[in-house]
Amino acid sequence: MNHQELNNRLSEIKNKLISIEQKSDKRIFLLCEAENSYAVNKFLFEDVKARFCIVTGIDSDDCFELLYHYSYDQTGCVITIKAFIRDRKNPAIESITPFLPAAEWIEREIHDILGIDFRNHPNMRRLILSDDWPDGVYPLRKDVSPNEAKELKK
Amino acid sequence: MKETVRKSVLAVGPFHPLQEEMEFFQLTIDGEKVTDIDVRLSYNHRGIEKISESLQFDQVPFLVSRVCGICSASHPLAYVQAVEELAGVKPPERALYVRTIINELERIHSHLLWVGLAGHFIGYDTVFMWAWKYREPVLDLLEEISGNRNQYGNVRVGGCRENVPNETIPKILKELDKIEKKTEMLTKAVLDDPVLHARLKGVGILKKEDAIKYAVTGPTARGSGVAIDVRRDDPYAAYGELDWNVISQPEGDVFAKAVVRLLETFESIKIVRQALKKLPEGPITTEVKQIPPGEGIGHVEAPRGETFHYVRSDGGNRPVRHKIRAPSYVNVPSFKASCIGQDIADVTITLAAVDPCYSCTERLATVDRHGSITHDGEALLQLSREKTQRIKKDIGATELKLEDF
Numbered sequence: 302m303n304h305q306e307l308n309n310r311l312s313e314i315k316n317k318l319i320s321i322e323q324k325s326d327k328r329i330f331l332l333c334e335a336e337n338s339y340a341v342n343k344f345l346f347e348d349v350k351a352r353f354c355i356v357t358g359i360d361s362d363d364c365f366e367l368l369y370h371y372s373y374d375q376t377g378c379v380i381t382i383k384a385f386i387r388d389r390k391n392p393a394i395e396s397i398t399p400f401l402p403a404a405e406w407i408e409r410e411i412h413d414i415l416g417i418d419f420r421n422h423p424n425m426r427r428l429i430l431s432d433d434w435p436d437g438v439y440p441l442r443k444d445v446s447p448n449e450a451k452e453l454k455k
Numbered sequence: 456m457k458e459t460v461r462k463s464v465l466a467v468g469p470f471h472p473l474q475e476e477m478e479f480f481q482l483t484i485d486g487e488k489v490t491d492i493d494v495r496l497s498y499n500h501r502g503i504e505k506i507s508e509s510l511q512f513d514q515v516p517f518l519v520s521r522v523c524g525i526c527s528a529s530h531p532l533a534y535v536q537a538v539e540e541l542a543g544v545k546p547p548e549r550a551l552y553v554r555t556i557i558n559e560l561e562r563i564h565s566h567l568l569w570v571g572l573a574g575h576f577i578g579y580d581t582v583f584m585w586a587w588k589y590r591e592p593v594l595d596l597l598e599e600i601s602g603n604r605n606q607y608g609n610v611r612v613g614g615c616r617e618n619v620p621n622e623t624i625p626k627i628l629k630e631l632d633k634i635e636k637k638t639e640m641l642t643k644a645v646l647d648d649p650v651l652h653a654r655l656k657g658v659g660i661l662k663k664e665d666a667i668k669y670a671v672t673g674p675t676a677r678g679s680g681v682a683i684d685v686r687r688d689d690p691y692a693a694y695g696e697l698d699w700n701v702i703s704q705p706e707g708d709v710f711a712k713a714v715v716r717l718l719e720t721f722e723s724i725k726i727v728r729q730a731l732k733k734l735p736e737g738p739i740t741t742e743v744k745q746i747p748p749g750e751g752i753g754h755v756e757a758p759r760g761e762t763f764h765y766v767r768s769d770g771g772n773r774p775v776r777h778k779i780r781a782p783s784y785v786n787v788p789s790f791k792a793s794c795i796g797q798d799i800a801d802v803t804i805t806l807a808a809v810d811p812c813y814s815c816t817e818r819l820a821t822v823d824r825h826g827s828i829t830h831d832g833e834a835l836l837q838l839s840r841e842k843t844q845r846i847k848k849d850i851g852a853t854e855l856k857l858e859d860f
Contacts, residue, residue, distance in 0.1 A: 327689055355763055355780040355785075357778035359776045370763065372754070377685075377690070381752070401668070401670075402669055403669045403670035403785055405788065407780075428496070430497075
């Protein structure tokens with residue numbers, strides 16, 4: 302698939318998206334709500350056959366953002382799904398690990414450090430926080446300063 | 456009488472004093488066969504992503520070069536590429552070539568390091584000594600260019616800090632010829648050895664479909680027939696202007712990964728040579744005054760695979776989010792596919808074949824149901840070495856001596 306074919310392919314899933322932002326030939330962002338992220342991820346991995354890179358979790362002011370980065374290696378294009386989780390009190394999203402085992406660790410990590418719940422994740426144990434880390438403290442949230450996180454580590 | 460199911464657990468880890476990464480593998484075994492594997496990590500989580508949010512854009516490269524001592528050129532490069540993308544900065548031509556040279560020298564020393572370690576773990580200490588001996592001059596070259604054998608601290612947003620002085624080019628080229636000749640000898644010795652064929656072929660196979668499912672990168676993917684390489688697919692630095700090949704092997708076993716790494720070393724030497732010959736004149740840095748709000752992605756082919764950085768800025772002087780993904784993060788979970796069904800004696804080398812920032816193996820310990828230790832790390836390493844000896848005897852191979860070469 303070349304650039305144009307890839308763009309056509311991506312527009313097939315348009316009805317699940319808020320918008321498509323094309324920053325350059327090599328960087329495409331697909332914006333969607335949390336409830337559609339599972340379908341968009343599945344489409345990108347199974348139909349477009351893009352390679353999963355990683356998920357970036359971000360604590361934005363009014364919501365949480367999960368950025369699922371994929372690389373479409375035939376054209377070297379990095380496609381990013383930007384999913385918005387609007388519920389700050391009980392942030393949750395559908396896990397993509399059932400069809401994409403590569404995402405197991407990063408979903409556990411985001412659960413640890415941002416407190417986002419991944420529904421139907423097969424193995425939601427702690428990955429990076431130690432067993433005696435206090436419940437309900439999520440070190441990557443903006444209300445925890447780096448110094449506070451260091452204190453808690455002791 | 457009720458039948459009880461005995462389950463033996465083999466604990467690998469959690470600490471290795473030589474490497475910065477601590478991992479803990481819990482293997483469930485039935486006799487000699489591994490039936491399940493569970494990984495625990497983050498014994499030494501340093502919170503680099505969070506620390507990065509408290510540093511200025513210019514300070515972050517020094518922080519991320521400490522993510523990994525071996526990939527200390529790849530991480531800062533991926534980071535500055537992300538920032539340059541978000542700020543719309545184009546570094547000068549010469550800086551792109553200097554970046555290419557440093558990153559390829561890094562790949563050469565990293566691959567030789569792996570060959571040495573792999574030899575050590577299967578009881579081929581001669582290979583270990585050779586590979587590490589030939590790796591030394593590469594580190595010296597890096598020191599000559601950047602001032603450091605490791606932790607080069609050479610890239611900055613908008614260019615490089617240290618130049619490759621024109622007068623050192625002949626010396627580097629001469630040194631490269633020597634390194635190439637010795638690596639050739641080493642490669643021939645390793646690839647023609649019947650014992651290594653018997654010991655490594657068909658061991659720890661990662662099938663192509665598993666490689667895709669676990670999204671592995673680098674030599675781990677290329678050894679399983681997935682021919683991806685960021686240097687070719689999304690060219691950065693000067694790779695787009697140079698002539699070289701992506702090496703891939705379809706078999707997916709440990710031997711295939713060794714072949715990929717050894718042959719890649721020659722491609723890297725080829726790249727450095729071309730880059731030195733084509734090295735354009737001019738400045739190595741451009742002034743970057745302000746980082747505007749926005750987001751950028753930078754990815755780089757590190758020796759172990761794709762290093763991925765995402766940076767977001769709100770227009771201030773620090774990143775608001777900086778995500779780092781090292782290649783081992785996706786390569787290590789693939790053990791679930793490659794270790795199950797293997798002999799215990801093969802697990803050490805299968806785990807090493809991915810070239811994770813290697814840890815643990817020396818702290819291998821077998822624990823039986825009641826928790827008492829019956830094997831320690833030495834004993835398990837011994838198992839692996841004895842298997843090599845057994846194969847040697849079966850084939851009737853003679854011991855290799857240093858004088859033979």
